[in-house]
Amino acid sequence: MAYETIIVEVEDHIAKVTLNRPDALNAINDQLMTELADAMAAAQTDSKVRCIVLTGSEKAFAAGADIAMMKDKTYVEVFTEDLFGPEIDAINRVRKPIIAAVSGYALGGGCELAMMCDFIIASETAKFGQPEVNLGVMAGIGGTQRLTKAVGKAKAMDMNLTGRFMDAAEAERSGLVSRVVPPKKLMEEAMGAAHKIAEKSMISTMAIKEAVNKSFEVPLREGLVFERRVFHSLFATEDQKEGMEAFLEKRTAQFRDK
Ligand code: DAK
Numbered sequence: 001m002a003y004e005t006i007i008v009e010v011e012d013h014i015a016k017v018t019l020n021r022p023d024a025l026n027a028i029n030d031q032l033m034t035e036l037a038d039a040m041a042a043a044q045t046d047s048k049v050r051c052i053v054l055t056g057s058e059k060a061f062a063a064g065a066d067i068a069m070m071k072d073k074t075y076v077e078v079f080t081e082d083l084f085g086p087e088i089d090a091i092n093r094v095r096k097p098i099i100a101a102v103s104g105y106a107l108g109g110g111c112e113l114a115m116m117c118d119f120i121i122a123s124e125t126a127k128f129g130q131p132e133v134n135l136g137v138m139a140g141i142g143g144t145q146r147l148t149k150a151v152g153k154a155k156a157m158d159m160n161l162t163g164r165f166m167d168a169a170e171a172e173r174s175g176l177v178s179r180v181v182p183p184k185k186l187m188e189e190a191m192g193a194a195h196k197i198a199e200k201s202m203i204s205t206m207a208i209k210e211a212v213n214k215s216f217e218v219p220l221r222e223g224l225v226f227e228r229r230v231f232h233s234l235f236a237t238e239d240q241k242e243g244m245e246a247f248l249e250k251r252t253a254q255f256r257d258k
Helices: 030-045 075-081 085-092 109-116 131-135 146-151 153-162 168-174 183-199 202-214 220-236 238-248
Strands: 006-011 014-019 051-055 060-062 098-102 105-107 119-123 127-129 179-181
Touching: 006 030, 014 030, 014 183, 030 085, 051 183, 060 098, 060 109, 085 109, 098 109, 098 183, 105 109, 109 127, 109 146, 119 168, 119 183, 131 153, 146 153, 146 168, 168 179, 179 183, 202 220, 220 238
Parallel strands: 014 051, 051 098, 060 105, 098 119, 105 127, 119 179
Antiparallel strands: 006 014
Protein backbone atom coordinates (compact mmCIF):
# COMPACT_ATOMS: atom_id res chain seq x y z
CA MET A 1 0.00 0.00 0.00
CA ALA A 2 1.37 3.46 -0.91
CA TYR A 3 0.96 5.79 2.04
CA GLU A 4 -0.03 9.47 1.88
CA THR A 5 -0.71 10.33 5.53
CA ILE A 6 2.13 8.46 7.17
CA ILE A 7 5.81 7.89 6.40
CA VAL A 8 7.36 4.50 7.13
CA GLU A 9 11.11 3.98 7.31
CA VAL A 10 12.64 0.61 8.21
CA GLU A 11 16.29 0.71 9.23
CA ASP A 12 18.44 -1.31 11.64
CA HIS A 13 15.49 -3.50 12.69
CA ILE A 14 13.35 -0.49 13.65
CA ALA A 15 10.20 0.58 11.81
CA LYS A 16 9.77 4.32 12.29
CA VAL A 17 6.21 5.38 11.50
CA THR A 18 5.64 9.15 11.25
CA LEU A 19 2.13 10.60 11.18
CA ASN A 20 2.11 13.09 8.33
CA ARG A 21 -0.90 15.39 7.97
CA PRO A 22 0.91 18.61 8.86
CA ASP A 23 -1.91 20.93 7.76
CA ALA A 24 -4.29 19.39 10.30
CA LEU A 25 -1.78 18.75 13.11
CA ASN A 26 -1.91 15.04 12.21
CA ALA A 27 -5.65 14.83 12.95
CA ILE A 28 -6.73 11.24 12.54
CA ASN A 29 -9.06 10.56 9.63
CA ASP A 30 -10.17 7.33 7.97
CA GLN A 31 -7.24 7.31 5.56
CA LEU A 32 -4.63 7.86 8.27
CA MET A 33 -6.10 5.12 10.45
CA THR A 34 -6.27 2.68 7.51
CA GLU A 35 -2.67 3.41 6.54
CA LEU A 36 -1.45 3.23 10.13
CA ALA A 37 -3.16 -0.12 10.73
CA ASP A 38 -1.68 -1.45 7.47
CA ALA A 39 1.82 -0.24 8.38
CA MET A 40 1.60 -1.74 11.86
CA ALA A 41 0.43 -5.10 10.51
CA ALA A 42 3.26 -5.01 7.95
CA ALA A 43 5.81 -4.25 10.70
CA GLN A 44 4.45 -7.18 12.70
CA THR A 45 4.99 -9.61 9.82
CA ASP A 46 8.31 -8.15 8.60
CA SER A 47 11.00 -10.37 10.12
CA LYS A 48 13.54 -7.52 9.82
CA VAL A 49 11.50 -5.37 12.23
CA ARG A 50 12.07 -5.94 15.95
CA CYS A 51 10.61 -2.73 17.39
CA ILE A 52 8.35 0.08 16.16
CA VAL A 53 8.56 3.81 16.91
CA LEU A 54 5.44 5.88 16.28
CA THR A 55 5.89 9.63 16.10
CA GLY A 56 4.40 12.84 14.70
CA SER A 57 5.78 16.30 14.05
CA GLU A 58 7.48 18.73 16.40
CA LYS A 59 4.20 20.67 16.84
CA ALA A 60 1.85 17.70 17.13
CA PHE A 61 1.95 13.99 17.66
CA ALA A 62 -1.75 14.12 16.74
CA ALA A 63 -4.38 16.72 17.71
CA GLY A 64 -7.14 14.10 17.85
CA ALA A 65 -9.61 12.58 15.48
CA ASP A 66 -10.45 14.78 12.52
CA ILE A 67 -13.31 16.97 13.71
CA ALA A 68 -14.29 18.03 10.17
CA MET A 69 -14.64 14.38 9.18
CA MET A 70 -16.77 13.52 12.23
CA LYS A 71 -18.97 16.62 12.46
CA ASP A 72 -21.92 15.47 10.31
CA LYS A 73 -21.86 11.80 11.20
CA THR A 74 -24.97 10.34 12.80
CA TYR A 75 -25.18 7.82 15.60
CA VAL A 76 -26.31 5.16 13.13
CA GLU A 77 -23.31 5.83 10.90
CA VAL A 78 -20.64 5.72 13.62
CA PHE A 79 -22.28 2.65 15.14
CA THR A 80 -22.77 0.66 11.94
CA GLU A 81 -19.50 1.75 10.30
CA ASP A 82 -17.66 1.11 13.59
CA LEU A 83 -15.54 4.18 12.87
CA PHE A 84 -11.85 3.34 13.50
CA GLY A 85 -12.82 0.04 15.19
CA PRO A 86 -11.07 -2.48 12.88
CA GLU A 87 -7.96 -0.28 12.65
CA ILE A 88 -7.72 0.07 16.44
CA ASP A 89 -8.07 -3.70 16.77
CA ALA A 90 -5.32 -4.20 14.18
CA ILE A 91 -2.94 -1.90 16.09
CA ASN A 92 -3.77 -3.63 19.36
CA ARG A 93 -2.92 -6.99 17.74
CA VAL A 94 0.70 -5.94 17.11
CA ARG A 95 2.88 -8.13 19.35
CA LYS A 96 6.18 -6.37 18.79
CA PRO A 97 7.01 -3.48 21.14
CA ILE A 98 5.81 -0.03 20.04
CA ILE A 99 7.28 3.19 21.46
CA ALA A 100 5.41 6.48 21.06
CA ALA A 101 7.75 9.47 20.63
CA VAL A 102 5.54 12.45 21.43
CA SER A 103 6.31 16.10 20.75
CA GLY A 104 3.68 18.85 20.96
CA TYR A 105 -0.02 18.07 21.07
CA ALA A 106 -1.28 14.56 21.82
CA LEU A 107 -4.98 15.27 22.24
CA GLY A 108 -8.13 13.20 22.16
CA GLY A 109 -7.58 10.30 19.77
CA GLY A 110 -3.93 11.41 19.56
CA CYS A 111 -3.42 10.92 23.30
CA GLU A 112 -5.27 7.62 23.02
CA LEU A 113 -3.08 6.50 20.11
CA ALA A 114 0.04 7.28 22.17
CA MET A 115 -1.43 5.29 25.08
CA MET A 116 -2.05 2.31 22.77
CA CYS A 117 1.73 2.13 22.35
CA ASP A 118 3.74 0.23 24.95
CA PHE A 119 5.39 3.28 26.43
CA ILE A 120 5.66 6.97 25.70
CA ILE A 121 8.83 9.04 25.50
CA ALA A 122 7.93 12.72 25.49
CA SER A 123 9.61 15.92 24.47
CA GLU A 124 9.48 18.77 27.01
CA THR A 125 6.97 20.42 24.66
CA ALA A 126 4.45 17.55 24.82
CA LYS A 127 0.89 18.32 25.87
CA PHE A 128 -1.55 15.53 26.59
CA GLY A 129 -5.30 15.96 26.85
CA GLN A 130 -8.76 14.49 26.38
CA PRO A 131 -10.62 17.63 25.29
CA GLU A 132 -13.54 15.78 23.63
CA VAL A 133 -15.81 17.21 26.33
CA ASN A 134 -15.38 20.62 24.66
CA LEU A 135 -16.94 19.14 21.51
CA GLY A 136 -19.99 17.73 23.25
CA VAL A 137 -18.68 14.17 23.24
CA MET A 138 -16.22 12.13 25.26
CA ALA A 139 -13.13 9.98 24.76
CA GLY A 140 -13.77 6.83 22.73
CA ILE A 141 -10.50 4.94 22.24
CA GLY A 142 -9.31 4.52 25.81
CA GLY A 143 -9.18 8.06 27.22
CA THR A 144 -11.42 7.10 30.14
CA GLN A 145 -9.85 3.65 30.54
CA ARG A 146 -6.11 3.59 29.72
CA LEU A 147 -5.59 7.13 31.02
CA THR A 148 -7.25 6.21 34.34
CA LYS A 149 -5.02 3.15 34.66
CA ALA A 150 -1.95 5.28 33.86
CA VAL A 151 -2.55 8.39 35.98
CA GLY A 152 -5.30 7.37 38.42
CA LYS A 153 -8.89 8.50 38.84
CA ALA A 154 -8.30 12.06 40.06
CA LYS A 155 -6.22 13.22 37.12
CA ALA A 156 -8.18 11.17 34.56
CA MET A 157 -11.46 12.70 35.77
CA ASP A 158 -9.90 16.18 35.82
CA MET A 159 -8.58 15.86 32.26
CA ASN A 160 -11.67 14.23 30.80
CA LEU A 161 -14.19 16.46 32.58
CA THR A 162 -12.44 19.83 32.22
CA GLY A 163 -10.53 19.10 28.99
CA ARG A 164 -7.36 20.60 30.45
CA PHE A 165 -3.98 19.63 29.03
CA MET A 166 -1.20 17.99 31.00
CA ASP A 167 2.34 19.11 30.20
CA ALA A 168 5.28 16.74 29.88
CA ALA A 169 6.55 17.26 33.42
CA GLU A 170 3.14 16.48 34.92
CA ALA A 171 2.76 13.51 32.55
CA GLU A 172 6.07 12.10 33.77
CA ARG A 173 5.18 12.70 37.45
CA SER A 174 1.84 10.99 36.88
CA GLY A 175 3.24 7.91 35.16
CA LEU A 176 1.78 8.62 31.73
CA VAL A 177 5.21 8.85 30.10
CA SER A 178 8.40 6.98 30.88
CA ARG A 179 10.93 9.70 30.02
CA VAL A 180 10.98 13.41 29.14
CA VAL A 181 13.79 14.82 27.00
CA PRO A 182 14.57 18.14 25.29
CA PRO A 183 12.81 18.46 21.90
CA LYS A 184 16.02 18.05 19.89
CA LYS A 185 16.80 14.78 21.69
CA LEU A 186 13.38 13.15 21.28
CA MET A 187 14.06 10.95 18.27
CA GLU A 188 17.58 10.09 19.43
CA GLU A 189 16.17 8.93 22.76
CA ALA A 190 13.27 6.98 21.23
CA MET A 191 15.44 5.33 18.58
CA GLY A 192 18.05 4.55 21.25
CA ALA A 193 15.40 2.79 23.34
CA ALA A 194 14.16 0.97 20.23
CA HIS A 195 17.69 -0.21 19.43
CA LYS A 196 18.12 -1.50 22.98
CA ILE A 197 14.90 -3.49 22.57
CA ALA A 198 15.92 -4.71 19.12
CA GLU A 199 19.12 -6.20 20.56
CA LYS A 200 17.19 -8.51 22.88
CA SER A 201 15.61 -11.82 22.02
CA MET A 202 12.33 -11.00 20.34
CA ILE A 203 10.82 -14.02 22.08
CA SER A 204 11.51 -12.25 25.40
CA THR A 205 10.33 -8.82 24.30
CA MET A 206 7.09 -10.15 22.83
CA ALA A 207 6.47 -12.27 25.94
CA ILE A 208 7.13 -9.26 28.19
CA LYS A 209 4.67 -7.11 26.23
CA GLU A 210 2.02 -9.81 26.51
CA ALA A 211 2.62 -10.33 30.23
CA VAL A 212 2.58 -6.62 31.15
CA ASN A 213 -0.60 -6.12 29.11
CA LYS A 214 -2.15 -9.13 30.85
CA SER A 215 -1.92 -7.19 34.12
CA PHE A 216 -4.61 -4.85 32.77
CA GLU A 217 -6.99 -7.70 31.99
CA VAL A 218 -6.90 -10.18 34.85
CA PRO A 219 -6.75 -10.25 38.68
CA LEU A 220 -3.26 -10.29 40.25
CA ARG A 221 -3.29 -13.98 41.13
CA GLU A 222 -4.11 -14.98 37.57
CA GLY A 223 -1.58 -12.51 36.15
CA LEU A 224 1.16 -13.93 38.36
CA VAL A 225 0.39 -17.48 37.25
CA PHE A 226 0.43 -16.34 33.60
CA GLU A 227 3.77 -14.60 34.15
CA ARG A 228 5.29 -17.67 35.82
CA ARG A 229 4.17 -20.00 33.02
CA VAL A 230 5.55 -17.69 30.33
CA PHE A 231 8.80 -17.42 32.30
CA HIS A 232 8.99 -21.24 32.42
CA SER A 233 8.38 -21.44 28.67
CA LEU A 234 11.38 -19.23 27.90
CA PHE A 235 13.63 -22.06 29.14
CA ALA A 236 12.59 -23.90 25.97
CA THR A 237 14.46 -21.31 23.88
CA GLU A 238 18.05 -21.27 22.64
CA ASP A 239 18.11 -17.57 23.49
CA GLN A 240 17.76 -18.37 27.21
CA LYS A 241 20.82 -20.65 27.01
CA GLU A 242 22.73 -18.04 25.00
CA GLY A 243 21.77 -15.17 27.32
CA MET A 244 22.85 -16.97 30.47
CA GLU A 245 26.00 -18.48 28.91
CA ALA A 246 27.02 -15.08 27.56
CA PHE A 247 26.65 -13.53 31.01
CA LEU A 248 28.84 -16.21 32.58
CA GLU A 249 31.42 -15.92 29.79
CA LYS A 250 31.40 -12.11 30.18
CA ARG A 251 30.46 -11.44 26.56
CA THR A 252 27.51 -9.86 24.76
CA ALA A 253 24.71 -12.28 24.02
CA GLN A 254 23.96 -13.02 20.36
CA PHE A 255 20.24 -13.68 20.31
CA ARG A 256 18.78 -15.52 17.32
CA ASP A 257 15.07 -15.57 18.21
CA LYS A 258 15.22 -19.32 18.57
N1 DAK B 1 -9.44 17.87 13.60
C1 DAK B 1 -9.37 18.56 12.45
N2 DAK B 1 -8.54 19.59 12.24
C2 DAK B 1 -7.75 19.97 13.26
C3 DAK B 1 -7.76 19.30 14.50
C4 DAK B 1 -8.64 18.19 14.64
N3 DAK B 1 -8.70 17.46 15.75
N4 DAK B 1 -6.86 19.91 15.31
C5 DAK B 1 -6.31 20.90 14.59
N5 DAK B 1 -6.83 20.95 13.36
C6 DAK B 1 -6.53 21.88 12.27
C7 DAK B 1 -7.11 23.24 12.53
O1 DAK B 1 -8.47 23.27 12.14
C8 DAK B 1 -6.23 24.10 11.67
O2 DAK B 1 -6.63 23.97 10.32
P1 DAK B 1 -6.71 25.27 9.35
O3 DAK B 1 -7.61 26.23 10.02
O4 DAK B 1 -5.27 25.77 9.29
O5 DAK B 1 -7.19 24.72 8.06
C9 DAK B 1 -4.87 23.44 11.78
O6 DAK B 1 -5.12 22.09 12.22
C10 DAK B 1 -3.98 24.11 12.82
O7 DAK B 1 -4.71 24.17 14.02
P2 DAK B 1 -4.90 25.52 14.86
O8 DAK B 1 -4.87 26.72 13.94
O9 DAK B 1 -6.07 25.35 15.73
O10 DAK B 1 -3.54 25.54 15.70
P3 DAK B 1 -3.29 26.17 17.12
O11 DAK B 1 -1.83 26.09 17.35
O12 DAK B 1 -3.96 27.51 17.25
O13 DAK B 1 -4.06 25.19 18.16
C11 DAK B 1 -4.68 23.05 19.07
C12 DAK B 1 -3.62 23.89 18.31
C13 DAK B 1 -4.22 21.59 19.05
C14 DAK B 1 -4.78 23.52 20.52
C15 DAK B 1 -6.06 23.22 18.37
O14 DAK B 1 -5.87 22.94 16.97
C16 DAK B 1 -7.11 22.30 18.90
O15 DAK B 1 -7.70 22.53 19.97
N6 DAK B 1 -7.41 21.23 18.14
C17 DAK B 1 -8.51 20.31 18.47
C18 DAK B 1 -8.12 19.41 19.60
C19 DAK B 1 -9.25 18.45 19.96
O16 DAK B 1 -10.35 18.88 20.32
N7 DAK B 1 -8.99 17.19 19.87
C20 DAK B 1 -9.98 16.14 20.11
C21 DAK B 1 -10.68 15.80 18.80
S1 DAK B 1 -12.03 14.68 19.05
C22 DAK B 1 -13.97 7.36 18.12
C23 DAK B 1 -13.24 7.40 19.25
C24 DAK B 1 -12.49 8.54 19.54
C25 DAK B 1 -12.51 9.63 18.73
C26 DAK B 1 -13.26 9.57 17.59
C27 DAK B 1 -14.01 8.44 17.30
N8 DAK B 1 -14.75 6.19 17.85
C28 DAK B 1 -14.62 5.01 18.68
C29 DAK B 1 -15.62 6.14 16.74
C30 DAK B 1 -11.72 10.79 19.06
C31 DAK B 1 -12.19 12.02 19.05
C32 DAK B 1 -11.28 13.17 19.13
O17 DAK B 1 -10.08 13.06 19.19
